[in-house]
Amino acid sequence: MNITVENPYALLLLLTVPILAIMMTSWRKGRIILSEKIVNKTIFDKISVRKSDRFGLRRAITLFAITFIIFAISNPQLPGAKQLVNKESSDIFIAFDISRSMLSQDIAPDRITKAKLFAVKLVESMRSERIGLIVFAGAAYVYMPLTNDYNAAIDFINGLSTEMASYQGTAIGDAIEVAEKAFTQEANRSKGLIIISDGEDHDSDAEKAAEKASQGGMVITTLGVGTERGGMIPDNSTGGANYKLDDQGNPIRSKLDASALKKIATKAQGSYYNIGDNTESLKGVLDMVSKLDKGEYQSIDTSNNFSLYPFFLWPAAILLMIELLMGMGLLITKKQTHEV
Incomplete structure (x- = not known):
């Protein structure tokens, strides 16, 4: 299967994904340390409306969504019929x-x-x-x-x-x-x-x-x-x-x-x-x-190549919607944990 990439330089943005993962993890740890300085963990768990924010899962969903968006921007293409x-x-x-x-x-x-x-x-x-x-x-x-x-x-x-x-x-x-x-x-x-x-x-x-x-x-x-x-x-x-x-x-x-x-x-x-x-x-x-x-x-016209970007853009949109609902606490019911 001969796949070409219309914007290959966009794939360089993939290098930012692990950097974002490190930044998100660092931000999470900072929030935990700050909350523990302000209020006791036991009291925080009792007064917290959201019993679990599933940060590890939400982080993975966000990073996967960003990765899919980058692939969509690069626009992989399958060769169309030559005319x-x-x-x-x-x-x-x-x-x-x-x-x-x-x-x-x-x-x-x-x-x-x-x-x-x-x-x-x-x-x-x-x-x-x-x-x-x-x-x-x-x-x-x-x-x-x-x-x-x-x-x-x-x-x-x-x-x-x-x-x-x-x-x-x-x-x-x-x-x-x-x-x-x-x-x-x-x-x-x-x-x-x-x-x-x-x-x-x-x-x-x-x-x-x-x-x-x-x-x-x-x-x-x-x-x-x-x-x-x-x-x-x-x-x-x-x-x-x-x-x-x-x-x-x-x-x-x-x-x-x-x-x-x-x-x-x-x-x-x-x-x-x-x-x-x-x-x-x-x-x-x-x-x-x-x-x-x-x-x-x-x-020979090969400009009618078949673009694959929708197959990356739609999963990215779905993942971002799931992360949004989880951020609102609508898909989270488990007990609060300080997961990183």
Whole structure:
């Protein structure tokens, strides 16, 4: 039986149940000590209207009720019948630069981390589109095909690293060509490509590739990562805080090539933004996506899962009602005892 939990973090509240048990027991002991200081136990038993408060039982009932409520909040679910449904969306590929220059720290904490954070925000803002991921350095390849599984897309983005690149370079042209081949070939649907890169040392064929892709209906938006002043490229291969050196032994300064990225975007009816301005960049990308033609595709809908929370909520309500009646003395007749 494949049970999923809609709100798994709610189960952390179960850690409070034993704490509540200790607090209730401590409160009970304090009440007993206080009552014995005020009046003799024998006299208290004679004048007490309620001959027994069954504290141990009431405590157990309360804790069980709280436990059931926590399970209800977490909402365990059984898988419902899977249905094939038709949906409309644009197809968007995010091409991500994983070359070593993305380790430069001219923006905090470094270019690749900043780019990953922005890409996650981008995916979260495009939850009605199909999204795919392409990674490139000296070569490009599809890292994740088009999908509407946004949680998987975020996981893939978080896993990006410059260590994934077999060859160094910035093959933006290759990334554009890979995207062209990966898009579904439908005449009634335009395609969007978002390139996240520092643009440095890009291949000379990138502009030609962008122009060719544009003729096939692709719109390209480029997002620059870094600053034109640039920064050193960390190199930890020899240990210590070293930097990548040129042939003369001088530290290499990597700079954002905004001009190159602007030319690529212009060739494919797109725009250029620097992710240093998160708000403007996000707005620009979403504006591009909103203008793309929507296409229809089939998807398996599993949103009709069967929620099990009523099976926890009703027992909790019944237990709380029983505890309330016991607190009023309606279900208690036994002789008073100082049970803990």
